[in-house]
Amino acid sequence: MTAISGKARPIVISGGSGFIGCNLAQSYLAAGEDVVILDNLSRPGVDRNLAWLREAYGARVHPLVADIRDLRAIEPALADAKAVFHLAAQTAVTTSLRQPFEDFEVNARGTLNVLEAVRRGGRWVPVIFASTNKVYGALEDLEMVALEDRYVPAAEDVRRHGIGEERPLSFCTPYGCSKGVADQYVLDYAASYGIPTAVLRMSCIYGPRQFGTEDQGWVAHFLIRALSGAPISIFGDGKQVRDVLHVADAVAAYRALLERIPQVNGQTFNLGGGVENAVSLRMVLEEIRDITGRDPAVEWNDWRPGDQHYFVADTRRLQRQLGWKANTGWRDGLRQLAKWLREERGLGRTTQQERLTA
Template identity: 70%
Template sequence: MNRHSEDPARACRFGFVEWFRPGEYARSEEVLADILAAGASHLRTHLSWAEYLAPGGEEWFDWLIPRLGAAIDLLPCLHYTPPSLSRTGRSSGAPRVLKDYADFVDHILTRYGAWFTHVELWNEPNNLLDWDWREDPEFDLFCEMVGAAAYWARHRGFKPVLGGPCPFDPYWLNLMGERGVLAVVEAVGFHGFPGTWDSEAASWGGWDLHLGEMRQIMDRHNPRAEIWITETGYSTWRNDELEQVRRFAKAINLPVARSYWYGYQDVAPDVPVQEGLWFDPRHYHLGIADHQGHPKLLGRLLQEGGLSRVDDVARLQGPGIMRPARPLVISGGAGFIGSNLADSFLREGREVIVIDNLSRPGVDRNLAWLEERHGGRVHPALIDIRDLPALEPALADASAVFHLAAQTAVTTSLERPIDDFEINARGTINLLEAVRKAGRQAPVIFASTNKVYGALPDLAMIETEDRYVPADPMLRAHGVGEGRALDFCTPYGCSKGVADQYVLDYAKSFGLPSAVLRMSCIYGPRQFGTEDQGWVAHFLIRALSGEDISIYGDGKQVRDILFIDDAVAAYRAVHAGIAEVSGRAFNLGGGAANAVSLNMVIREIDRLRGRGTGRNLAPWRAGDQLYFVADTRALRDAFGWRAATEWRKGLSALHDWLVEHRFPHLAEEGRRSAAR
């Protein structure tokens, strides 16, 4: 289609669209750094004529344009008439003197021309909010204004780009050709948002159709002109971040010279996007990072490994689910516990639907591992549990549901409590309602947390040389039982506690078979531990990386750690006996026999590695328990379950797995050392 598309190197070049408002100095620096880290080579931003002539405008753009242009290939979009010069008194109106726009373009080229090679002339001219075509129904004023500006920009050695219409209008584009505008531009922009606006408005015919129409028109009027995707994107307002990945992968491989993704960062919820569109949520979630700069799935993939990582994930199965009869369903099934649980059933020949949004780093590798081992019996449903319409078909035929998907970090819940609630509480309600709506009475087994018992401040503790132990001998012998009063602490404890209680209540109120496992610290292979969650694996990963371990508090806090094989056995036992235990909650942990302090775990890591590990001490964190050991006698009495793996053996198994799969150079060093 476009001759430039034949160059593979150009096909992989992409950029972002990001509008910066006057005075956003800090945000501009932050977003620019993130855009570069994502591997983008281009940036499209607006240089508003109206803002430039407003008080402080020159000062702002004198800083912004050189700052951006020095770091990245910059495309400024020159639009918005100053109201004082507009025929309508609005920025969307044509200037009273059309030549004023060409003079403004000339001024910008003189002032900032060292920082870019192309200049875009206006934005979405067939959109009433950008160009008031009611006052210019035949686009006579627009063509005269932009044509003169494009001619002068070319005369000065710059490459003019005609702003893209949205939605695409071939009749408008052909009019630009008949009026001579296409003859004086080097590229023409195209705007398209399939799946967000265009397809829903029934105006979207597909990339091939619209780009083909565009090329035919341009070939009649200016065959040397390039086609650029100057705006495309996908809004994650339904939290379907994987679909954004797929749309991005498609867009950057289109047969065009350049592709700009809209945008890098979500619009803050208190910022009006366009008049009359304030409450449309789609406008506020177009970024690949949220409005605070936290990367979404697409942003994380680009930063982790660039376009190859995006392609790997985009190739995973899409939202259409090939459902077998009565499968097991595991939400969070690509996570640490979920993938091990899925593997245990798949090894028996069961069919498993894996629900996951792949938001946690590394879990897509767990999904790939499951598919490599079990092929077509793994059915990925790559959706977010907050997206109820997508969740319902994945659960329609479930024989049982293991609900493990969650926001799992206390620290994240303190930073983003609304997101924490939406995922853990609202997501759980979505899942329960989807199961209830299906009408098959599928059991739901929920992964809760010991945090529902709060910080346990009333427990009298004895401080020993390397740990805290309860003063109560019964508590020392058995740990905290299910009879302990709930005491939600931190937003994470609240959201998981709410979900915990809803799962139990659905057994009472609706007769839905359900049970809850309040977990302590689970560890083992396929865990990608972080500082905030999965601390046993995180400690090992830091030590094997040769990095210090951060200790919040004094390291004497005690947890009962449970090896993953034993956790899987517990979930399977509850599943098998759900008819007898529906409506009950069980504590799940390593018990008193596997109660260890953080300092004890670090000493064992040092023994496994044969060297010491550095430690950084930091203040205690909110809600941190001095001591939590799960009393697992209820699980034992109901199912005969026991923690079979002694903690040192489990830690050694995790160490060996990490060396083999995360640090293969250490395994090779060990083999060479043994050979000597």
């Protein structure tokens, strides 16, 4: 890790070379902060994100190539932190089913290591944790109405507002278990040790600098495949609904939590695009058809374990306590991401319609 001059206390972002992490890092670097990027660089493409940050911000970017499973390796990065955003994780349900031990070590043990490194430092260092909507389980008790292109909840309150934080936890799949355990440890370290913490249980985040795969980051993955002329795999009937959120709005939520950490200490918040940005996979495919000017090829497959038919975050707690809201509509956001993928990765061609709406 490069030395930090003077007495500056940096923002530490575990998983800081990842999609959300590098966007969050960029926002703090642009504001003049020093940022420690704690990342093992194991995910394909994230080295490009780190290079992008270093080229733009030079000496204020402090890379530490280390793994959160190694407590001794990460302790120096947290010793002088101003705040810690813990985003490093194993993020795919499918991987957790194949490798449950590794999934546990990264998500559960790794999070405990981050918390312990902060606790051993003996200072009041806020920890903001990136959790997941998967801690609520498959939501199989929710009655669904199948429309032509999407599922909608039969319950009017859920249909109007989405899933709130009062929803009981129901871990399923190893990924849901490991992230759920981490989620609860983060909250308990506020209660047991007085470390200021907060948790964001995220829905589907998308945007620039995302290198989506079939197992994680599905919005970017769909666009990458369509722009490349490759088929898109759909698991289930494609009517499953998620509330997608542009990464700029996610970054704003993370920053707002840190700014108000005394008021939100020990609390959880659902983070997503809300009912205004609730879309089914079929709806996204239709929008991609408009963006690319052709029907994307689709391969249909069986449902995957733990896949929710519907998840839309009720974001009213974030709105009430932090004044946060999602500002980027999903259609505009998809076009922005398509433009970035074309410019950054040279995928596809710009259509006349997109040139007119850009």
